Each structure stands twice: as structure tokens, then as C-alpha cells.
Amino acid sequence: MPKPYPAEFRRDVVAVARKHEAPLAQIAKDFGISEATLHNWLKKADIEDGSSPGVTEKEAAELREAKKRIRLLEQENEILRRAAAFFARELPPKMTYPLVLDLAADGIPVAVACRVLGFSKQAFYKWKANPVSDRDRADAHLINAALDVHLDDPAFGYRFIADELPALGISAGENRVQRLCSSQRIWSVFAKKRGLSRKAGPPVHEDLVDRDFTATALNELWLTDITEHRTDEGKLYLCAIKDVYSNRIVGYSIDERMKASLAVSALRNAVALRSPRGTVVHSDRGSQFRSTVFVRALKSNGLTGSMGRVGACGDNAAMESFFALLQKNVLDRRRWSTRQELRLAIVTWIEKTYHRRRRQRALGRLTPIEFETIETDLQAA
Template sequence: MPRPYPKEFRDDVVRVARNREDGVTIEQIAADFGIHPVTLSKWMRQADVDDGAKPGLSRTESVELRELRRRTRLLEQENEVLRRAAAYLSQANLPKRVYPLVNELAADGIPVAVTYRVLKLARQPYYRWLANPVPDAEYLEAHRANAPFDAHRDDPEFGYRYLVEEARDAGQAMAERTAWRICSDNRWWSAFGKRKRGKNGKAGPPVHDDLVGRIFTAPTPNALWLADITEHHTGEGKLYLCAIKDVFSNRIVGYSIDSRMKSRLATQALANAAARRGDVVSCVVHSDRGSQFRSRKFVLALSRNDMVGSMGRVGAAGDNAAMESFFSLLQKNVRDRQRWNTREELRIAIVTWIERTYHQRRRQVGLGRRDASSQYARET
């Protein structure tokens, strides 16, 4: 089954198709973006339905309908759990053990998560009962983790040193290093606010080492990606672009455009790239030390896709020179060509230049005077 295109990519293609110049056909737009013309026609019809120009079921209504069906199915499952639990626990002369009931409900198609949520059961004890006896080390580790967890739940403003003392009072003595490791693995952070960095402050510490060392080459696709963020001015305000480039083909494998430079801009670009490329396990994603790439959301996004992070030094543009070169081309070919009154106009121009000119027509020295589409054909 083919991978679905990211929503932001579909919206950008529809924008370009709607604002196409005279003489440009739908088939040409579809070819520039590497999709089938029928697919583009479907996207445009769905966009017309979403905008109210044509009758039909919009995406929002479809999502709401699926959500209502999901909730109905979930309520039916929860009612079945309560009915079966009441009948099971009302039987006389039987041990009141709930875990066998969880197995029976699971065999009938009711998820275990629904059952222990309705019956307010703990997940870990159930799976310990279901599986073989755990090793003594893991058993001791679980008990050690319970004490800091209870203390952190009651007083989330304290750090791991305070949790050590609380765990010792609860009968689970441990070293500070052990408590730090348990808190770090479970992401139990102190709730104390950190002082924000001002304009003249120093950049935050890197969350990854520099694995690239200014060597911008890759033997295979999806081995090394470069990521960075640039800003452009319009009459409505700034427009930010986060782009991700595959070093092997110099192709922009994912991007996200927004009016605000938040961590979501970087995570959405990474999600779009992963959705379009598929097998990205062990891919190195190199960036600068921007707060968006050091954010917890971006680090978790890398972990979810089994990717490896890499970061350059502060104020060293050469550590990400290949990406800076792409942004320089973008500025010369798009941003500096005219004054942009709206963000929408600039967004369409950026997307069109990336997908049509940079990918399809521009011959690059690093690829042996071939365009990025030729190298992309070698990848696939």
C-alpha cells in the first residue's frame, strides 16, 4: 500500500494548481510534483468540498464521523467490560481475581487497555502476572522506581536529590546516581522554571554531537539529512521555512512553512520527510543549535523514527554549509525577485521553485551536472 502524502504537501500542490499561470495544465503541475494527474484532480475536488464550493463530505466532517464511530465502539466495549465484570465478581465461592477476566475479554476482541482503564487496574502488575516471573534485578528496579514516582507525583517541583531522600524514607535506599538514572529514564523533571535566555545570552547546550564534521557526502539515500530554518519578509509579516535536504541527491525531502518559528515547524518538516521517504532508520539529521532542533518534541520525533541527531557549533555557519547554500539560492531566485505582499503568494512561489525548478530543472555541480530528479531516480 503506498504511503499517504503529508497534508501540508497536498495543500501546497492544490495552491499551486489553483494559482497556475495561463497555459499551464493540471498534468504539468502533477508532473512537476511527481504525482498522478488523477490524484491531483481528486485533491482539488476535495479542497472545493472543504471550502464549501461543492457539495460533499468535507475532511473535517469525515474526521468527525470517524471519531464518533470510534467513540461509539469504545462505549460499547466499556459497557461490555462493566457487564462482564459485574457478573464475574458476583459469583459466589470463587476467588475474585480480575486478571483472568481481562484475558477472556481480550480473547473476545476487547483491548486490554480498555479493560484496565474501566476497571482501574494497573498495567504493569497485569503484564507481570501474564508473563513469566521477572528477574530479581528488574523486580528490585520496579520497586525502586515506585518510591521516586510517588514522591514526584506529590511534589513535582523537587529534583532527583529530594526524591532520593523520599525513597529512603519509604524503605527504598539508593544512591543519587541511581535516582538520577531512574528519573532520567522516566523523564521526571523538576517543575522549577528555568531562566529564559535574553538577546545577549549564550545558546543552549547541544543535545547531539557533531557527527558530520563538515563532510557533506553520503554513500546511500537517507543516510545524511541536513535541516535548517530561514525567514522571509512579506507585507503581512515574516514567513518561516524549515527544509530538510538529503545529501545523497541534494533533494529537499521535506519542508514545512508557517508564520511562527516554533518547535512544531521543525517537527512537522521532519514528519513530512519521514512520510515521503519511508525507510529512514539510522539516518543522521544534522542541524544547527537552534532551539527548535534542541526542543524535546524534535528529539522525541527523531527517536520515534529511529533517527540519529547531529549538531554543529554555535556561530559556525560552515558546519551546515550545504544547507546554507540552498537557502542562498532560494533567496536569490525567489525572495529577492520582487516584494511579496502576502504570505500566501510567497508560500506558493517557494513551493513551486523547490518542486519544479530546484528538483526538476536545475543542474547541480555536486551531482555531475545532473538535476536532483535524476539522482532521485537512482535512489528509487
């Protein structure tokens, strides 16, 4: 393609042609251009001078610039329209990088997309060279592990999750765990976050008891709940399981943390002692009893779950009455220095006093052990 003639040269040729001192053909030949080219230059010169109708070069340049600006605005509007979902979720810039790729595939320049979305081209191309960094992979792996831990026990906050991660082969600082848990809204069910309102978790079982705390045989209905008490070393938690028919505590577990494993341990102890089948296990809607591991333990042992309503102590009143006795006879009798001291006191009271020395009128003035022994002998006979 031939190079265009300089603007100054064109002006000089037009000026010579307008003097009409020679035919246009001769002028074109003298300047080494075609006659058609000279006619074209004269026509454009007349338009620029305003003597002939048409679009001047300045107007043409303005028109091209206006079209360019309109096209740019359309691209920006398209970017904002397609990025609305990303902005609504308040994702970090690197999470919008894939959108730049999609826009580029539709003909929108990368520079325009990056400018509108608020990050540099260099950052985008760095991400494009390595879309998933080692840090991102590690964070994703940690988040998945945190979700698994929290799913097993919704009572776990980021501190307990951080304590559980080493057992899964993951090393992470508590601050990092807190940051990732916060970004994924992984919070303990007991946490109180400003601006958030939490409702009690949904029941995983129907209420099969309906406040009718009676049974016609051993291992027909069990009640379970968790209580806590302070020591100078910190809190101690007790999960107990009570057989409604004999009022015996058929299983219990004591720990310094109120985890789902506490309820599961108590259930396993009860199953090991009684070997039940089809027993109804009634509880409140505590996260420990709604946890995946506890529900799985019920199912694997052939037990049936039951749950009361939220905030209705009467739905588990028979279990609450046992904890009231424990509170009066052990927990509130003195100040406890260590967890081990309180633990031994609880175990001793349950096994020695409650089971074997405390007679109950509901059992015909028999102790739970005496009542079960007689009942077992009668069934054997």
C-alpha cells in the first residue's frame, strides 16, 4: 500500500491548481500524481474551506472520536452488568479475574475490563499465569477441613477448630483459622455476632415422647442432656443418659469441652452396658445431639432419636430433675479446685449414692440397682 502524501505537499499542489495557470492534467503530471488524485484533493479542499457541502477532516475526527467513546461506554456498561453478581458478593479482586477472560473472549479489551473492575493489568496477567496459587490451595484445603470439623460439632468456633486441625495433619495458626472461618461464616452456634440473629437449629428427629416420661420396660426410653459446672481450672461438662423405667444412669461421659464427642461417648457407654435395640433416645435440640456423629451413632446401634422443642425445659423435665439433684448434692456443696476433683465427686455420687443408696418412691422405695435386679429376676422367671 503506497504511503500517503504529506499534508503540506497536498496543500501546495491544491494552491497551484487553484491558480489555473495550467491545465489540471499538466499540474498533476508536473507533481507526479494522477489527475484523479488531484481532483480528489481539490474536492476535499473545497469542503474544508466551506465552499462545498460535506464533512471536514475535523468533523470526521470528532465523529470517529465520538464513536470510539460510545463503543468504550458500551463496553464499560457490559462489564458492569456482568460483574454485578461479583460485586454483590463483595469478592476480592482476584475472584473476578475469570470474568476478564470471559469479557476478552467477547471482544472487550483486557485493559478496559481491568480498569473498570478496579485492578491492574499486571495483577490479572500474573493470575492468568498461575490461576491457583499454593496459598489458595492451602486455604481451600483448610476451609474444607474446618467445615468438616464444624459439621461434626456445630458448637465449635475457630479456636476449637484450630485445636482439632493438627489431628487431621494440618498446621495453621489461630489467626489464619479465624480469618478463613470468618470469611466462610463458620461460627459456633453459641457465638453472638453483632448484626446477626441466629435461630435454634432444626430438629433432626421428631418428638416421640411429648412429655410422657413413662416406660413399660427397661431400655424402652432413654433421656439425655448435658450439664456444666465451674472449677478453678475451668468448666467441666457431664453428659448423662437415664433409663426412664428404672431411673438409672445407664451411661455418662465427663470432659472439659462440650463437644459432640461428649454425647457420643456417653451413648457408647450406655450401649456397651445395656446392648439395647430400638430404644428411643430423647434429648433437647443441643448442637451435640444434632451433630452428624451423634445421629450416626444412634443409627448404627439401632436406636431411635427424639427431640423436644426449643426453650421448653418441660420437654426433658425428667432429665432436668436428675441434674437438679446432682446440683444440690454435689455441684453446689463446695468450691471445686480442679476438674479431676469434681469429676471423681460426680462419679462417686452417681455410682455409690444415686444408684445404690438413694431410694426413690417412684420405684417403690427401691434404689435403681435394686429395682433393675428385681425386674431382671422377674423377667427371667
